[in-house]
Amino acid sequence: MTAARHKQNPQSEFSYRDAVSCYLVCGEPGSEGKMSEETLKRWREQIRTELDNVVDFWLKYSHDTEHGGFFTCLGRDGTVYDDLKYVWLQGRQVWMYCRLYRTVERFRLPEILEAAKAGGSFLRKFARVSGVGSGDGSWKCAFCLTRDGKAVKIQRTIFSECFYIMAVDELSRVTGDQDMQLEAEQMMEQLIFWVRQDSSGLGRPQLSGDVPTNCMAVPMMLLCLVQQLTEGRAEQGVQKYRELGSWCVKQILQHIQRDGTAVLENVSLEGKELLGCKGRLQNPGHALEAGWFLLQFSAERGEVELQQTAIDKFVELPYQAGWDKEHGGLFYFLDVDGHCPTQLEWSMKLWWPHCEALIAFLMAYRQTKRPELLQKFSQVYKYTFSHFPDAEGGEWFGYLTREGKVALDIKGGPFKGLFHVPRCLYMCERLLDELLVSA
């Protein structure tokens, strides 16, 4: 596998522009509003090729063979423009490599396993920062490290730790190393303590005006970790996270506000709307991601009512609110009352909300077979594949203007690594496999 092959021999390779043109001709819903099996197969083929190309890109450009771990600040052509190592992205890349290695036959390659192991070693050696936080120091992770692993920055949140757990647990599944699994579960205990009992170890001062908040990201990430730590494990391992999973779902559902007409990013701990911009904030991509987490959870537990809520409130609603009727694509942030958000990037089109929307609509269709969900998938697919992939430099652009022009031509940065794009393509390929088997 080589990321450069589409450059070396462009004539013989899948071309994004061709694919999009072909899709526009062949892939639209017919007059009866149904997609043909041919369309599903075409999507699967495009997605599979895209996944191969994206993984190639990171295999080729991101490995630090000297220090272990991954460069994630990659320019349009893969050039490393900064060698800082962001812990979220280190953990995500280890997780993605391991997940692909473990579950997709064509990615069971020694170079993927070796890179994942080297990334895991780097994380385990350097990510945890001692002496920070009161008593919890040994579990707090840095946000950013130098190339050789020295801490540059620590966030006073739980997310570096979340991606550390995902990485180390998935690596333990590939290597069979039970110490790693134990380490992931121990850090998970610390996380649960910070979130549900006492957050003072995270280092944030308690301020009287700082209203305790249920931020969507926290229960979402914990639910994701519950699914990670329990998948396919024996009853005992599953049982201890059962109540936590239900708690996370309850916390996520608190974000349905305004008589069920909106999902808000931040609510009070009692599930009430908060005042001001913070309370009115909408993040459609995040809601859509929560949507497919809830769909997975509802399928595992056979909760039909939750499935319906997930589709109505966390898939269809954020799409309706978040889709730009003028220029297409999903807004990054919105204010539920229509005020202008204060985030300068509010109207930009980022790659990851589109990735989450693709998974959410395809999973919702897979579970219900309601044709309108596949039509929405098709609409998001069309926008996504005609705007984000870079046929010239490989991989996807991450940041477009509202109008859909490339605003930043980087392929990776402090927040974009080997994660949302390949996870989306991997999930969609599997969902299409399942749909085509049952077709």
Next chain:
Amino acid sequence: MTAARHKQNPQSEFSYRDAVSCYLVCGEPGSEGKMSEETLKRWREQIRTELDNVVDFWLKYSHDTEHGGFFTCLGRDGTVYDDLKYVWLQGRQVWMYCRLYRTVERFRLPEILEAAKAGGSFLRKFARVSGVGSGDGSWKCAFCLTRDGKAVKIQRTIFSECFYIMAVDELSRVTGDQDMQLEAEQMMEQLIFWVRQDSSGLGRPQLSGDVPTNCMAVPMMLLCLVQQLTEGRAEQGVQKYRELGSWCVKQILQHIQRDGTAVLENVSLEGKELLGCKGRLQNPGHALEAGWFLLQFSAERGEVELQQTAIDKFVELPYQAGWDKEHGGLFYFLDVDGHCPTQLEWSMKLWWPHCEALIAFLMAYRQTKRPELLQKFSQVYKYTFSHFPDAEGGEWFGYLTREGKVALDIKGGPFKGLFHVPRCLYMCERLLDELLVSA
């Protein structure tokens, strides 16, 4: 004075569109490349009217008559969309009101003085947060407060404190309250200690990978405060900040890098270029602001060589690097090697760099009478006045896309208050007064 007058009787008022059209017809440099006295007068008239309108807007919409202090989250038409109070902006508005009241006859109005006093009381009562930082708690200020003054967020930097000092010192000049002046000077001592001796009281953990950095903002702000605290004061008051002023200038000059061809935002404490994105970052608006700080300083001390350096390196160079040749306007961030910056807003056109550029070019021209500096002023003026003022809602838009479209239509927010626009207009009016007197 009422902010609504341009709405109530638009026919009789100065219109931005008219002004711009008029300017475009009358204000261009003649074939001999010189501006006529008429042009200077026309600019002064436009700027004066604009300053009146902008101050009106904030007088009308931003005062919290219940709790004191100012609302700064104001929508396009002045509506308060959030009642959080950002300490930077509280301090800046107190400073601006006092400065206008003290030095411009037509602003010597009771309502301005009362608002400044109420803002000052709010700041002094609520901004300082006790119990934060080790031993320095009584001087650390919050970044954001609730409407009634409870701390919401603290930054681990010195900037809330800087604007607190500016506000309280300027208020002491208006009211003659020597306790206030003393308080400003005491907080200044604390700031100097944090910056030059020990920053641990700011609450940032010491991390081995976090290279100590000379960030442009720090010596710039300290130099601004030296000028604030010494202006017009007796020798004794001036003397104690003399060495600090020179130290600030030295620190600012360290940002000239690449054999004098670029100003970089972050350098090492030894004045060397730092690795990676952080080291390559350019912020043209910031460099231009530093430029006019240096010009003021060089004029006060009669340092001709420094004046030349300020113009060459901090006025002309950032303008050359930062001006968008395709769409006009100054970029927000750039990478000196031409990589794409990782800040999502890098290519947006913000109001404040244009404000700083106007002051810098006009002051440079005022000091040297070099006609090319006035031509650059004219170019920036043209872009600024045709893009930022909002003839419909009053005040200025703050955030445009690269192409010059309004991206956020707010008039105030967490970082935009009564400061850059009126300071620019105030400074430019005075500079034009001086030029016209000497013409």
